[in-house]
Amino acid sequence: MKIKVLLVLLAVCAGVALAAAPKMMSVQVESSKVREKPSRLSKAVGEVKYGDRVQPGALQNGWYPVTVNGVTGWLSESALSTKKIVMSSGANDVATGASDEEVAMAGKGFNQQVEDKMKADGKLDYTWVDKMSKFEPQEDEIVLFRAQGSLVGGGQ
Amino acid sequence: MNPKRLIAILLALSLLIPVLFCGCEGMPEAGANIGRAVGVIDDDEAESIIRGGNAIQKAAQDMTPEQEHYVGRAVAAKVFQSYKPLDQAEANAYLNLLGQSLVVFSGRPETFRGYHFLLLDSDEVNAFAAPGGLILVTRGMVQCCQTEDELAAVLAHEIGHVEKKHGLNAIKQARWTSAATILAAEAGKQSGVEELAELTEAFEGCVGDVVMTLTTKGYSRKQEFSADAAAVNTLRRAGYPESALVTMLQRMGQRLGDAEGPGFARTHPKAQDRIEAITPTIVDRGVASNAVRQQRFAKAMQSILAAK
Secondary structure, eight states: OHHHHHHHHHHHHHHHHHHHSOOOEEEOSSEEEEESSSSTTSOEEEEEETTOEEOOOOOBTTEEEEEETTEEEEEEGGGEESSEEESSTTOHHHHTTOOTTTEEETTOSSSHHHHHHHHHTTSOOOHHHHHHHTOOOOHHHHHHHHHHTTOOOOOO | OOHHHHHHHHHHHHHHHHHHHHOOSSHHHHHHHHHHHTTSSOHHHHHHHHHHHHOOOOHHHHSOHHHHHHHHHHHHHHHTTTSOBOOOHHHHHHHHHHHHHHHTTSSOOOOSSOOEEEEEOOSSOOEEEETTTEEEEEHHHHHTOSSHHHHHHHHHHHHHHHHTTHHHHTSOHHHHHHHHHHHHHHTTSOOOHHHHHHHHHHHHHHHHHHHHIIIIIOOOHHHHHHHHHHHHHHHHHHTOOTHHHHHHHHHHHHHHTTOOOSTHHHHSOOHHHHHHHHGGGOOOOOOOOOHHHHHHHHHHTHHHHHTO
8 A cells, every 4th residue: 555655646746747847838919028027017128929939937926937039038927828829720730639728729719800790790899999909008108107106016 | 544545635635736836737637547547546436537627618718818809809899889988088098007007017917919998988886897908997986086096906906807817707608618619610710601600609699798797797706806806916016005995995885885776886796895805915015195196196087086
């Protein structure tokens, strides 16, 4: 029985080690800035696009250290997915039948084509959705807004 | 200790540790297989654990941020059928600066195309968070706030709903199961007329579920408390006093009273219940309100506050 206990312990340790090992991740947002420090208001030193693959280091407070195109910095956890995001159909992973848990197809399903049909059918008016989507303060404006308001949060 | 009992505990830990620390999926399967390999559970028991672990195929987990973005846009467009946007450039610009100042410190700072905020021309005390980060706040809700800090608390709560994907959780399981089947068959190509009609129908169903929850049914109490908890974290990290959430809730409670009318009163737990749930988590760090914050809030929201 003691051997079985040891076996279980070994298996648990191996599982944890495997889960903690660095793995490839995909950018799951349209674009994201690589930051000099792990903060959304830190200087941008690079940019990644939807579907780009990165191999991050260990997660620290919501930020992954990355090196992309020779630039080292940080990417927000929220910008990355463990799923491989495939940008076009016919890629190998799709052909081999990888499951939805491993692979996601960009532009698949609920997409611009569906939105266009909703508009064409006269079901929804997106005028204000488009207007509000353009409300996007610049980062230096946000920094100034925070400074003027004496907001000195501890960050992430 | 009984060795079998010890093994059972270790097995339970083997399921929990990776999930807690790594958030990995597929661990029930790994744990069950370990149990089966060492012979402490039989094949049927292992299959049962695997089935149970994999059964949760919810929209909130499966949907990509890109799909969430398109659902969110449609949800906002549908809310605009009942609530007119407030076309005031200065007030909306201020709302977006305040919102973004919080988003960058939230638990989910990046969504597919980011967060955007808009005021609604309604006296009703309400706010809506469409999936993906389109956040709508009524004039009535702004009038419940006396300070920038309190309006920050309102926005931080709504950002919390986006962070926790509560909107997507409103999509009924049966609806998502059928939508997922259509999505899987569609394989990413440009859809033909028939497929597009099917897909659009599934899309409308999902959007309808989210809108129904946002405007009529309300989230569960658990989800509201979890959005409040996320709001406290965001406020703390952004440098706003967390207690602003409590004072905002107090004002909202006073304004709504025991009314059973539309808006927040119907879709949210009572303010007092939320205050009691959140108060123990608030760390008073003596963050005083600030004259500049107060002035810019009063200036940007002047016409809304004057009409109170």
